[in-house]
Amino acid sequence: MATPRLRPRKLSEPTIARLPVYQRIAESWMQRGQNRIDSRQIAELAGVTATTVRRDLAGLGTLGTRGAGYEVSVLNDRIGEALGHDRKYDVVVVGIGNLGRALVNSSNFLIRGAQLAALYDVDPEIIGTEVAGHVVRSLTEPIVPATVGVICVPPAAAQEVADLLVKANIHGLLNFAPQVITTPLGTAVHYVDFSIELQILMYHLNNGTGPLGGGLLHSLGLANPLRGS
Amino acid sequence: MATPRLRPRKLSEPTIARLPVYQRIAESWMQRGQNRIDSRQIAELAGVTATTVRRDLAGLGTLGTRGAGYEVSVLNDRIGEALGHDRKYDVVVVGIGNLGRALVNSSNFLIRGAQLAALYDVDPEIIGTEVAGHVVRSLTEPIVPATVGVICVPPAAAQEVADLLVKANIHGLLNFAPQVITTPLGTAVHYVDFSIELQILMYHLNNGTGPLGGGLLHSLGLANPLRGS
DNA sequence: GGATGTGAAGTAGTTCACAGCC
């Protein structure tokens, strides 16, 4: 009780979406042998204001040094703790088409606590083949215990797959199918929809307004809260 | 001047991100032969509140009927106009790995005005092959005129590719590489980062809080504005 | 009756400006 345990108290949704960016920046500076970084530098690389960076980071506790900025290794560690990277997340991927392959073969997807547990598909030509070191299983087989389910199937099959994953006690779904899915309360669903991202870009191109570069800006998925029932 | 032209005046960023969802819902109801839908139904399917739906739609002008909801075909049309779907957007995709293939082969990516103009890669084994009806070109060839560039290359190559696209007069970039890129002012950049989406989900799983399902909720990329200079 | 569209209120997030500490 003497050691003040870090307090990962509620972070706002926009903050949560920005932390991984800061962490990636910190990591990249570590690799380049840099020790320190200040909020202005982070801001420029992340495409936000320096004040926002400081607010976000202040939410994790006191981790900077006044007058000298932040130590990148501390940044990396604290953000990792805040995001829960000290825990392990078993990930199953359903649908091993181009997208599923792209995800599991990417060196940037399954990182920071996330580890691949199993792959599933329904195509007999894909089942039994090895992808990313895992033999693809049939969806008729039982789903292995896991924390996160990634849905990379055609829209028409998304709901069915979601039901299956929920039944297997998986409470976090990342849905790449452009299809809204219903889940029982208590299951976190996060959607990624390429077409929508493209359409947002099209809107801005059409209107001149909006996210113009210059510096950098990133766009991140934000989840809308929803009242129960 | 007599006919009150529709006014696509400034829409908020969250609204822009939700409109494609509403449009998809409208489209799906049209396919099922339904004519009308009300804000409550849209809300449930989209994972937002009915009030939010009405506000968003009211921003496009008066397109509902009091007491009777919205006509789905009108919804579809008006949202399309607001998002600029009446124009054509030539899209070039750079990096024809699993992800690039997944995008161009998806029946849901290049829709609503977006059309594939050309594919590029640097791998001699990929160059010259046909993907989605297009022969993959070498990046050493000139970039064809286009509106949007989609970057599906490894992070280390992303900046170089972005420079190339900007030089080819492309002002909208959709970057799938987990890498911040710098562009001159006037270029809209939109990032899609799978790993970040997964990390956000991990945070919520870890904290119980956040986007719990029940109804549906979607998460969409939002772009942060950035001051000039 | 029923659902839209919208002022008004409320909430969340960002930016300003500066005190505090190195």
Next chain:
DNA sequence: GGCTGTGAACTACTTCACATCC
């Protein structure tokens, strides 16, 4: 001197509640 951390002001978005119209 410089940069963090933060109260205070501001802006943006959402939600409430209801007048309005079919």
